[in-house]
Amino acid sequence: MPTMRFRRMSVVTSVLTYLTILIGGFTRGSGAGLGCGDDWPLCRGQVFPDWSNALMVIEWGHRYVALLAGIAILATAVAAWRHHREDTRIVWAATLAAILLPIQAMLGAVTVWEHLAPWWSAAHMGTASALFGAVVAVTIFAHNPPGRSAITPGPDRAAGPDPRAAGEENVLSDYASMTKPRIVALLVAMGFTGMMLAPEGLSVAEAFWTLLGGALGAACGGVINQVIERDVDREMDRTSDRAVASGRVRPRDALAFAAALGATSFTMLAFMVNVLAAVLTMLGVVFYVFIYTLWLKPSTPQGVVVGGAAGMAPALVGWAAVTGELGLPAILLGAVVFLWTPPHFWALAIARREEYAEAGFPMMPNAWGLKATKRRMILYTLATVLAAAAFYPMGVLGNLYLLASTVLGLAFLFGVLTVVVDHEPQRARGLFFGSIAYLGLLFAAMVVDRAGWLAL
Template sequence: MTDIRSFDDSNEARFGDYVQLLKPRVMSLVVFTALVGLMVAPVHLHPVEAFSAILFIALGGGASGALNMWWDADIDAIMRRTKGRPIPAGRVQPGEALAIGLALSGISVVMLALATNVLAGALLAFTIFFYAVVYSMWLKRATPQNIVIGGAAGAFPPMIGWVAATGSISVEACLMFMLIFMWTPPHFWALALFMKSDYGDAKVPMLTETHGRKITRAHVWWYTVALVPFALAAGFTSIGGPVYLAASVLLNAEFLRGAWRIWRRDETAAEADGYKVEKAVFRFSLIYLFLHFVAFLVEAVLRASGMGGW
């Protein structure tokens, strides 16, 4: 259980602290990918229903963030990158964060089920549980593969968006899930290679700490290789098409090139040039995911005009 030994009662929380508790940067990815999943689905919701679905999925993402910050407050207080967060900084009490996380979880799940369908609500509930319990409370501190399995939580939003529209899970929804799921490890580990972290001090078994940087470099390459078939396969489904496939081929070729350079790179040389390759690959990984989902949207627009698809 989270143990925060001191709280500064005079350090009053501001509205921004409660927003930060919901991890708005992560929530933006949740909203975008869920919106794409909803918009490319073959069933189109009424605009009010669609807005409600995205709102409640976003609230569910925020609930996950609050629960994660509540549980991780002890290690957040140790690490330089996170010690300024609202709970370890003493601006929000742990009990407040827990209450907010639980309240938003209940509201988002129930309202999504009412606004769309029960399966979408159940999938959102499972996503919150997975991130807060399976990843935060169990995997994060138990295995260096934490980011791999835990990445599933970030991969569910487009599937939830699809299910909110259609009421069912399909191959297309699964491939959008796998695109994010397999993208997360090389994206995160590219960052870990150049970020000076203090996970070791917090006793969090990140791969760079437990297996070293050389093994981490190999993992970036092999997970990128494993990602490619899922990204390309989506191009041959109802949400893909020639535009998506052309974009995916180019994006995957560049991602593979960058991952290969990371794998074959000497650590001493990398440190000497300030990890330029690793930083470039990390930045490209953000563009890579964003453009894949933009390509899904382009294909949806083209299909609606009678010009897209196969």
């Protein structure tokens, strides 16, 4: 099988596997988990469901998509064994998926037979996470042949020691850095803000498990991103010393680490919080890895715009963790982050314009020019400020927040206008970091206002 066809097959398999998990979460959350009773593999003794029974149709739909995903997994495994034996990474990952598949199917059956008993449900969801991790690993390996992971010794590395000959402290530091802790911290802050905006009360245990599970999910996406982009990371000064790009951590070890993070995140959220929060977290990871990193970022200047949708997930997860559903304030919070993302990243793209061009990324300043980029930065910043202010007329937040969001919004807009008229890279670099401060302080203002710690 040609490499390109296998790559497409692996992507389709990953999408079908994720859809199975997504629909499974909806099935459980909608109360349709026993839509077919305790009957499996049939549905109340029937091959096809009673189409007038919504719960039965939902449960049968989940099983049907799972069947399609199972066929795709087996087909991918057979293709790997027959046509890609030279790449042991693909073979091992595909074999693991093929082994986990019947285990997952049997756990699904037992979960139904035992009337959705918690421990069987947790085992079912945990195995689904591991299976999804194996399928994603096949996809990533298929898109990154073994030769691409080789380090080409440059002038700075030729005379130095083996980068893998590091002490335990350095190894732990490398693994921690792969998770992109600063980005994780911002996403956790957003998740906590989403929880605070929810109308129901917030318990300490609920907040702890939600934020920890969300942090592990975000870290999973960050690690996979560094594996995928390791070649281009070596071409840029800002990223050349990353653990995977520099060779201090092998790609397969990083992927194993990411799979452990993702599986732990999903299982923790599904078991300790709710299935909707777990599914939304994994949806954010999948969007970030497949839609943004693998597809949009290397192919279109609009990648940053569409990719901003991945940043919406923590807001939705935080709200869903408390309420068990989605709500307009959470969607608005996600929209603020979505609109904030383009001017934030375009500021970095302007500051690092030459590096992105050399690395081959079609960032907006290189593809469409500085003038067009800066014009769009103004528009997106205005939209961000207006969306942030909308919490006040909605009655979600009060006077303190209105004052804070206005001041912060004017400061953000001033920073963007400064970059528009000043062409020095350090101005754009300052805006990049300043925009992070804007978002963090905006979250803080929301929490303080919502908690009633200060009043105006």
